[in-house]
Amino acid sequence: MTRRSYGQYCGLAHALDLVGERWTLLVVRDLALGPKRFSDVLAGLPGLGTSLLSDRLRQLENNGLVERALADRAVGVVYRLTEDGEQLATALGPLTVWGAAKLADEPAPDEWRPEWLAFVLTSTFRHDQAAGIDDCYEFRLGDANLFVIVADGTITVSEDKRREPDLVATLDLPTLAAIGSGNMSVHEAINSGKARFEGDPDAGARAMQVFGS
Amino acid sequence: MTRRSYGQYCGLAHALDLVGERWTLLVVRDLALGPKRFSDVLAGLPGLGTSLLSDRLRQLENNGLVERALADRAVGVVYRLTEDGEQLATALGPLTVWGAAKLADEPAPDEWRPEWLAFVLTSTFRHDQAAGIDDCYEFRLGDANLFVIVADGTITVSEDKRREPDLVATLDLPTLAAIGSGNMSVHEAINSGKARFEGDPDAGARAMQVFGS
DNA sequence: CCGCATCCGCGTTGATACTG
């Protein structure tokens, strides 16, 4: 009887039985942005050891949330979410947005990575508002950049400039967290000087549409 | 530097820093159904010790998610969610529904409590569809009953019969989990004999409206 | 170097006993 379970016939308790252990949901979050190899997941989660990541990935695999796949361009395997895993990632959206709202009260930390903010962008993304939109938005956060590509009703977030952006937003971390969580509107951010938007004004309107501000 | 933190500037990581420890989210779930005293929360969470519950409640209080209040009818205090705590509980809805969908694959356990299913009902409840509806639905699950009262766009779940039900549904746990998670439609459940609905047909239609099947 | 297992020290948790 190792592997503790709450043993309650409840949706939340069962979800936590499956993915409630330390690091597990952050692994899901990272894989939600795209398939990754073992060492890339590890690098994105400071403090997590190789043994534990190995355990977590196996649990996720056994529960049908993650699968191994052959890497595209190189040897080795990558881990990627299954359909069930994608649904889990989607279900984490509101919790992520809630956390981002609390986060916005706090100052930016010493160390951070742009990918950590990518997930909240996908969480506030409204699939139903994105039909027919085909844009690229660049977010400039200090010396790091995030490129958000909206196409075919889907969102992709990347640190690489795969496409010329239609809109460039310059802001700091707490402001992005506040906007992403709905705590602050884009208008407020611009008027208070906390954010600057440049580029196609129509693209700006479309961005506000799909991100629901 | 006790009290482990992920230390990532990410909505999900921050949410888990605040409420990601063992038992914490289940305490929030239980309080989401209404204010409770220490011993009632404890009784609803087998396996949780008094020390840990004490710790968790203090953490939730320090984070502004729970507050102590004077009990209505008796001496002593009750714990109840703050506005922030309510928002957290709402944000747990999709995760709860996801877990309920996975739960529906499994057989009903030996021991269970009706309140454990109450939360998934509130999670699938659509506030925006409930305007003008004033109903009571009874769910019969073996020898336990759940009474759902929909009024003024809000939902209340209770084990006590506070009101004459307009609709009585008889089904088993996995079926309720499957319906609650959207895995099974009410029509399917009825046609396959897994659920039986009796009472006002109009109330049945309204129930399906607010629970989104 | 990548993926993973094994071992160890320590913080967290679970269970019981005890107190206001």
Next chain:
DNA sequence: CAGTATCAACGCGGATGCGG
């Protein structure tokens, strides 16, 4: 009823080692 105190057992983080 509402906790605190105590302690054993477990989970986690870090380091090391081993086979591709």
